[in-house]
Amino acid sequence: MSRVSDVKELIAGRAAAELRDGDVVNLGIGIPTLIPSFLNGRRVHLHSESGLLGVGPPASPEETDLNLVDAGRQPVTVTPGASSFSSVDAFAMIRGGHIDVTVLGALQVSRRGDLASWMVPGRDVLGVGGAMDLVVGAKKVIVATTHRDSSGRSKLVPECTYPLTAENEVDVIVTELAVFDVQDGELVLRELQPGVTKDEVAAATDAPFTSAI
Template sequence: MNARLTPTQMAWRAAQDIADGAYVNLGIGLPEMVAKFQPPGREAIFHTENGILGFGKAPEPGQEDWDLINAGKKAVTIKPGTAFFHHADSFAMVRGGHLDVAILGAYQVAEKGDLANWSTGPKGVPAVGGAMDLVHGAKQVAVITEHTTKDGKPKLLEACTLPLTGVGCVTRVYTNLAVIDIEGGRFILREKLAALSLDELQSLTGARLHTDGAVADINAPEV
């Protein structure tokens, strides 16, 4: 099975579910691209924990202002109304429950909503960073991740084997093969690639996939 969404298509799909006016934190890596794909007529207010609220998509190559970066040290653009603030104020927003959505990357997601996204073991990064605050401060936590590791092992599991970022925190997962909700300690399949059968998808998933009504096809444009 060769058909898979590209990283930009995954970011596009996640962007379609963000409500107009939502306050959204975009994690490092794949989630950063979500800022590029706001649907027409909708405008989210993007937050980065190093102290910007209301930034826009990445600038064109050569147009970067390196005084304007997100938490992943990637250049961003600013829009009318953009606010800058102290790191402590940024985390007060996170911990105070003022963010509607956090969109993060993941190494593993468990069917009960547990998330492992900061360490792959003893040689990984030395601290969990702001992700631990985000997963329990935001009203909703979504994940964008490849469905499997580079060597084909499932990233969606019955239980995470890597150090946890948060317990029972993830509500929706966007992969390069499917869109999956987490409800009642189960993976509920909402969408999948049309070229992929349910049995094929199940074989690439480390926990049982449940269905609740019809499973839609993912219709992602070339972006």
């Protein structure tokens, strides 16, 4: 993939394949917001901590309603039967264990499934948002992220060196190179992205992992 958008779409499309009919899913900002375009008819109920259930694809300029925004404050559409409610109720759904899956980005993920997603020391704080609640409250946590950061460093690391969002909560990691599961405190390579080899994944990954393929 030569263009950044292609890489992001590849990741979002593969992450979308992890979702099942009937799932209630919360999408983080960045790459996860592309997932609605890759659901291919599956009936997934998209939840936003801004107070929406039934979020649709991003809104075109003609469709924009500033009362309908996702967690990143970007205008979205809604699906038939969608509902709106307060942010308090949205977080009650999260904390009450009613979210089946959350998909979010990452700055680092450790071999044990620790997640760092909100702050790089010495830089402007990105903000936690609802991530700390989501990764603990959701039944399944999927990280959809580029394999390396903007400096070329692996985001999959033995131990996170950035402030943590949560410990031991990540279940699946999807990058432009591969799909990993976190099982019994270790990373397990489940799938290679098209055209990628195990050697390429190993060279790009600082964290130790085993392979199921």
